[in-house]
Amino acid sequence: MTFAPRPQAGDLSFLKQLNRSAVLEALRQTPGLTRAEVAQGSKLTKVTVGAAVQALLNEGWLQEGDLQRRGGGRPGRALYLNETRHALVGVEIGVHELHVVTCTLRGTILEERHLALLQTTPEETLDRLAILVEEILETPEIKQRECLGLGLAVPGPTSPSQRRLSLAPNLGWRDVALLDMLRERLPHLGGIWLMDNEAKAAAFGEMYFRNAHHPTPGSLLYISAGSGIGSGLVEGRPLRVIRGVHGLAGEIGHTVLQPSGLYCHCGNRGCAETLVSGWSIRAALGISEESELDKAIARHPEQNRVATTLKHAGEALGMLLLNLHHTLNPAEIVIGGSLTRLGPALMEPALTMFEEHQNRLLPDASRIVPRVLDDSRIVAARGIAAEILSQALSDTPASPRSARVEN
Amino acid sequence: MTFAPRPQAGDLSFLKQLNRSAVLEALRQTPGLTRAEVAQGSKLTKVTVGAAVQALLNEGWLQEGDLQRRGGGRPGRALYLNETRHALVGVEIGVHELHVVTCTLRGTILEERHLALLQTTPEETLDRLAILVEEILETPEIKQRECLGLGLAVPGPTSPSQRRLSLAPNLGWRDVALLDMLRERLPHLGGIWLMDNEAKAAAFGEMYFRNAHHPTPGSLLYISAGSGIGSGLVEGRPLRVIRGVHGLAGEIGHTVLQPSGLYCHCGNRGCAETLVSGWSIRAALGISEESELDKAIARHPEQNRVATTLKHAGEALGMLLLNLHHTLNPAEIVIGGSLTRLGPALMEPALTMFEEHQNRLLPDASRIVPRVLDDSRIVAARGIAAEILSQALSDTPASPRSARVEN
DNA sequence: ATAGTTAGTTAACAGTATTTACTTATCAAT
DNA sequence: ATTGATAAGTAAATACTGTTAACTAACTAT
Incomplete structure (x- = not known):
């Protein structure tokens, strides 16, 4: 199979989005930077960073922290990804167990659930999994948050579209449209939906966090x-x-x-x-x-x-x-x-x-x-959550500056 | 070794550069597209594409071809990467031979030279190589062109900086600063200088062309x-x-x-x-x-x-x-x-x-x-030339619109 | 001829980042 | 306490970029 996707090109809103996600990425990698430090680390001026930060604060992606004293002048204010507003759901179907975790933008685990599983059909597994996810979504800690998406890690290779599990020898499954089947069972859960192989998800998470x-x-x-x-x-x-x-x-x-x-x-x-x-x-x-x-x-x-x-x-x-x-x-x-x-x-x-x-x-x-990450049970689940997060942060829908919220 | 490079961010000129290289890339992959077709294939409007194409024509990166009749309306004009203005130099140090090729923006081979080589020192090899390169640069076909850079493919792994050859067991060489040593011998040759392992260069070329x-x-x-x-x-x-x-x-x-x-x-x-x-x-x-x-x-x-x-x-x-x-x-x-x-x-x-x-x-x-590519002798040399070309096309220095050349 | 269609251009416009100038906040020396 | 130095952050004016809308150009079909 071949593909020849469009060469990357973009308009002004694309540029703005790029810069917004650069700010978010800088703060994800180094929490507590000030506006000035973010500006120095990127190729942006402090004015641009200031405007982007203001918008991201208004939209709830960022939160401010303490004043940072670093030498001579006026101290800057520390900035962090907002830990309190969003949640990510990561799910792993293991050979012997199901794992569900939720975490924040900074990767902090909020809740986790585990369920031992006997060899069974995809349908029954997903039925139980959906119940487990519903349960964790009803937790007070999660319920007040906006869910950015759900990721599913599976013990076998996925199709190129990453919507089907090609083969799971240790489960006896083959070519199952797992992601869509799970989605049918969780119709109210919006946001980004992703599936990936558990080792690839774990790799991403280990790197990302x-x-x-x-x-x-x-x-x-x-x-x-x-x-x-x-x-x-x-x-x-x-x-x-x-x-x-x-x-x-x-x-x-x-x-x-x-x-x-x-x-x-x-x-x-x-x-x-x-x-x-x-x-x-x-x-x-x-x-x-x-x-x-x-x-x-x-x-x-x-x-x-x-x-x-x-x-x-x-x-x-x-x-x-x-x-x-x-x-x-x-x-x-x-x-x-x-x-x-x-x-x-x-x-x-x-x-x-x-x-x-x-x-x-x-x-x-x-x-x-x-x-x-110490607990081997949640590595893949948190990893696929990281894949969701990575997508979410690189595509925070930006409104034009004229629609800026005054405060 | 770890690195935490700046998250990608950019200003307006960065966006312009991005769109210019999107146009060039579209025409490289599909020569003969019209402005309208380039616009449809990217996310850009025909106005933006038109302006970018005009600038790229003025700067000699593109050339126009015949009118293209595709259905009802006014025919568009075919656009191509300019074959006549630039040249790329690709060099391979093989175990038994030296290979030097020059090619155009579309990968067409202009000239090639080959020289059998007995096992010898890096210094002597580079002396001979420099002569071979000088010779090919003096060819009438090349002399009239602007050289965008020189690439060097080597039979062994390169250092992370890609300026040193770490090891070439079949040459008996070890940790040699080949790229800089060649550059010293060709002080008048400007542009982009790159070195890569021959298999990696060949891989890139096979893909790129x-x-x-x-x-x-x-x-x-x-x-x-x-x-x-x-x-x-x-x-x-x-x-x-x-x-x-x-x-x-x-x-x-x-x-x-x-x-x-x-x-x-x-x-x-x-x-x-x-x-x-x-x-x-x-x-x-x-x-x-x-x-x-x-x-x-x-x-x-x-x-x-x-x-x-x-x-x-x-x-x-x-x-x-x-x-x-x-x-x-x-x-x-x-x-x-x-x-x-x-x-x-x-x-x-x-x-x-x-x-x-x-x-x-x-x-x-x-x-x-x-x-x-049929001739196995020039695969790596043309491949490293492709790496040069890829860099050159993604970074064509753009002047502000106010400085546009009128015609 | 005429209408319809598509390619490409022009001019006005909207949106983005930057520059310059300014305000705010802290430290250090007097 | 006061002053000067230094750095963070903001406001207004500016420069640059892509888009929209309107237009011209060139060809086909009837």
Whole structure:
């Protein structure tokens, strides 16, 4: 499939919108800047910034804070994204659980809900999900806010339109119009609606919600190691998620690590997923239930079979990371997903493999770092909320200056 | 390393520049459009387009063509990028050869020079290269034109600044400030100066110079299989080359295909480069000279050793393509580089491997296509020229309207 | 010929950011 | 306390850009 979209062009209102979102983006990345600091950081004059800030204050996107004393002259007033007016809804359909979160413009989690889920149909899952969302929307904390949109993170690749889930092997689903089906069940919820793969959503969120303490890298690859293994790459400015033509970018679980290895459900041999994934580790240990795995590990941490299985899985992960470093060379590789709960038993062999097999002529390597967000259950849900937020902030409908609200 | 660049913002002249380059880009992608058609294709009115076109005609960026009759009313006048006024210089330092090309705004090759090169120092190489460039600049065809810049494509990863070559194993060079060194040798040549890895440059060029007959895909991965094996990914609109933090993205030659395979010069085992590259194939056949390889293949095309070596190399390439499809899922994978001269002996096993090992649950796959540009020697040189051109067209210095030239 | 249609231009206009000048608010030295 | 220096933020005039509306130009169909 080919496309030749219109070359970017715009009128004066487009320029105004661009500058408004530049102001919002500056304050999102660095909360508490003053008008003058925003002006210095952009290519805009303080007059333009002042006008834009005034409008954004009137419209409820920004709020003012304390006076900031920085040296000699008149102190400026700190500006922040308004935490109190809007809400974003992020939803993840996991293999074993549903997760719903709401957060503010600054990424602060307001409410969260979790629901264990047995393997079932898309329809039943969405019925329950809709109830969960309705419930969270009725919370006093949320009800008073304007909802900017809802995002849905799913455990499999999405169609190019990002309205259908192409395949979710661990749910047994295939080519389901999940987004529209959820929307039918939540007819009153307006705003922006988005769907994305959970690893790509998580990648976006990890990148987007970085702050001064965890600075934003130039590019970030999120590895989601759970029942299967997927990844998401976020790159450059403005942030771009690499999705591929068919939405299959990041399906690293079917990268071949051992040409004569075990057979994978995809039909090939030695896929990464046959070595480092929830199901492959359980299969190697002869465990059928998800919950049994932790027990087995807790009970016999040094038991030969458990230890070597995790070691082999970790080494395979390390090899996978090496290959990804050589093909994508992201500034950071963030390891996430439910398998991270296995801790050093998995990660130490992985890191050892990664470090010992660097190209000896090219010692630079991607940094491998842990998640910033601690709770693995809400990474993807908050990530897809971040995708909503990013869209919302870059397209705040601007009214002409003549319609300015006087105060 | 982290960066937090200024959020994009701009003044009125920025908007004007944006619209000017939208007009240029529309005419580059679809030569022969009329003012009215450009206006329909962008979000601009015909008045704005008319004014921009007038200015661009005056400044020599555009030229008018024949009247276009399309239905009822007054015919419009065809517009084209001006082929006669500017020139771009693209240079490739290959492992065995230097290539210099010049081309027009529409990518038409004006002149080319090639020079065989024995392994030598950067200094001597650049001395010879500078002479070659001076020579081509003195050609009557070029001398009358304005040179917009020079691009340099190199057989190895570049530093993040893209001013240094980090490593070129096949040349024995390491961390050389090639761009500045070349510039010192060509002090009179102004304009834009750029350096990039040859595979990335080729990828950009293959994407950028597509036309109605070879439509532009959504994303493109160029595989450069030569002495080593590298790749370049170009993605999205506006076009973006994925380079990685340290410029190491696309170094797929050091992706591991056989964990217990042959040792590679990078220190690891079973790298792609140990299976599918000029040196690995020669090593497998016990041939030391580059030129001997073609002779050996021509002499004994069905000889067991030759055939099985190429088959194994091809299968390894197919496996590599599979992994790249699963991690990047580009719309197109273009196979280039000097190894393509081996033809079906290499490519057939590769394509067979690729097709037979698709994920049986996800039948969509990246399309594997041959180069559009026939001559493999100038792909990278023309590609880096395209990078220059892309920069030049998006930043044509616009003068205020009051300074308009009357005619 | 005449009406209808589309391309392109002109002049008046509306909207945006900037420049310049000004007010406000703090600090530091007297 | 008073004064001067410095910086933040605002107001009015200005310059620049794209748009709207009206017009001319050029061709087709009847």
